[in-house]
Amino acid sequence: QKYCKLSGEIQDACCDYATVEQTNNDLFAALHDIVATPYFRYHKVDLFRECPFWQEDGSCMNRACSVETTEEEHIPEAWRAQALGKLKPTEASPTTEPSEDECAISDSDFCVLEDELDSEGVYVDLLENPERFTGYAGQSASRVWKAIYEENCFAPVPYIDPSRSTSEGGTGFAPLNGFGMSSLPSGPGGGGWGDSEKKLIGSLAGPKDGGDEICLEKRVFYRVISGLHASISIHICDDYLDQQTGEWAPNLQCFITRIGQHPERLQNVYFTYVLLLRALSKSGPQLLRTLQDTSSEPATIEKLSTLVDVATGCPSTFDETSMFSGPSAEILKTEFKEHFRNVSRIMDCVGCDKCRLWGKMQVTGLGTALKLLFSYDGESALPLPSSGAVDKDDPSAIVLSRSEVVAFVNTLHRLSESLAAVDKFRLLWAHRNDKR
Numbered sequence: 001q002k003y004c005k006l007s008g009e010i011q012d013a014c015c016d017y018a019t020v021e022q023t024n025n026d027l028f029a030a031l032h033d034i035v036a037t038p039y040f041r042y043h044k045v046d047l048f049r050e051c052p053f054w055q056e057d058g059s060c061m062n063r064a065c066s067v068e069t070t071e072e073e074h075i076p077e078a079w080r081a082q083a084l085g086k087l088k089p090t091e092a093s094p095t096t097e098p099s100e101d102e103c104a105i106s107d108s109d110f111c112v113l114e115d116e117l118d119s120e121g122v123y124v125d126l127l128e129n130p131e132r133f134t135g136y137a138g139q140s141a142s143r144v145w146k147a148i149y150e151e152n153c154f155a156p157v158p159y160i161d162p163s164r165s166t167s168e169g170g171t172g173f174a175p176l177n178g179f180g181m182s183s184l185p186s187g188p189g190g191g192g193w194g195d196s197e198k199k200l201i202g203s204l205a206g207p208k209d210g211g212d213e214i215c216l217e218k219r220v221f222y223r224v225i226s227g228l229h230a231s232i233s234i235h236i237c238d239d240y241l242d243q244q245t246g247e248w249a250p251n252l253q254c255f256i257t258r259i260g261q262h263p264e265r266l267q268n269v270y271f272t273y274v275l276l277l278r279a280l281s282k283s284g285p286q287l288l289r290t291l292q293d294t295s296s297e298p299a300t301i302e303k304l305s306t307l308v309d310v311a312t313g314c315p316s317t318f319d320e321t322s323m324f325s326g327p328s329a330e331i332l333k334t335e336f337k338e339h340f341r342n343v344s345r346i347m348d349c350v351g352c353d354k355c356r357l358w359g360k361m362q363v364t365g366l367g368t369a370l371k372l373l374f375s376y377d378g379e380s381a382l383p384l385p386s387s388g389a390v391d392k393d394d395p396s397a398i399v400l401s402r403s404e405v406v407a408f409v410n411t412l413h414r415l416s417e418s419l420a421a422v423d424k425f426r427l428l429w430a431h432r433n434d435k436r
């Protein structure tokens, strides 16, 4: 199916679209399987933190916005706060010192992480609370996206207020090209930047950056955010509530409007997936060790091991050593982390519980991938948060918690499902055209 078919090399990565699709075919079933295990389906999250940036007044009252929480007694004992409390590091441990805003942010972290011992947190069964259409939209939702794009992409991005655009979610600058990629300006192998994205990226440039010459790090930051946003949109369209019939089903028109008309968004979904895949293949043994050290069932460790084998058996997807390697590497890395941490704080401003749950989880998952790619040498054993064995002065000594691994694997699954959903929409598109 040609609709929304991307071909050629993926810009900023080191693989092509066809390879990524093949890899996703190989991984999809295993990912689907692993997120259904108890280790990966129960997640603790604080849904009640105040928005630190503005008074959030847009609480979504739709039923679909609510989250079913799970009583602690249903959570396998080893992962309950009480059991984790027993593992709490000693006060002398450098990882436990609370910072001023209560959250200990280690220098290696790209996210403001929640404390699994936090009494405000609730347990959520992710399978019971799928990411799907909730009806959350309007001012509250657009304010969050606006804050992310305008205030956190290193420099202001021209945000187009959806309420002033002509079509649902239309940006006003996207090429309404009739869905095929063929009418895109050609980039490398047809996978280069679209005009609309060039405008966005161009405007990301700071005073010293000029248009397309924006540095790789800033481009990657933008692409990961846009890829996440597009992936969320794909899930909304894939699991959409027809308010006339009350039925949940894929909504092709929703997909066309939000993704099909904006090929650069789809490119960013692939890019984000590629980055996550590389984090998996780079740090597979350490992820497995975290599972072993946090009471995972042996069968789940086996499943993760299979996933890691498939990912490492695939051609390399992303070269993380190409980033943060220039003369201002350290400054850029610090900025990159600060901005990404801000994105994680903004998630507390999402006015729909279900969206906040998945937003927080996926930002943590992406932050974990960034940490594995850029704060970890790929070889040292990862110390457990509880071990107190972290050497502050050793840059390779990073801590990985169960929550981060759960968020990372579930985020990879979300992106994998997005790519699978795109396949579904290609078929629906072809089917609709056949009928005409």
Ligand code: FAD
Pocket: 131, 132, 133, 134, 135, 136, 137, 138, 141, 142, 144, 145, 159, 160, 161, 162, 165, 168, 169, 170, 171, 225, 226, 227, 229, 230, 231, 232, 233, 236, 258, 265, 347, 350, 354, 355, 356, 358, 359
């Ligand atoms: P929006 O998606 O709100 O986009 C706003 C503007 O951003 C667009 O007009 C466009 O200019 C730009 N834009 C859109 N996509 C991209 C992209 N990929 N890259 C770059 N720029 C882009 N709703 C649900 O129904 N279920 C959910 O689970 C859900 N989760 C959410 C999680 C978060 C963190 C947030 C902030 C919102 C969530 N929402 C969810 C709301 C949803 O994302 C939309 O905001 C809402 O559906 C309204 O969509 P829209 O078409 O007006 O444009």
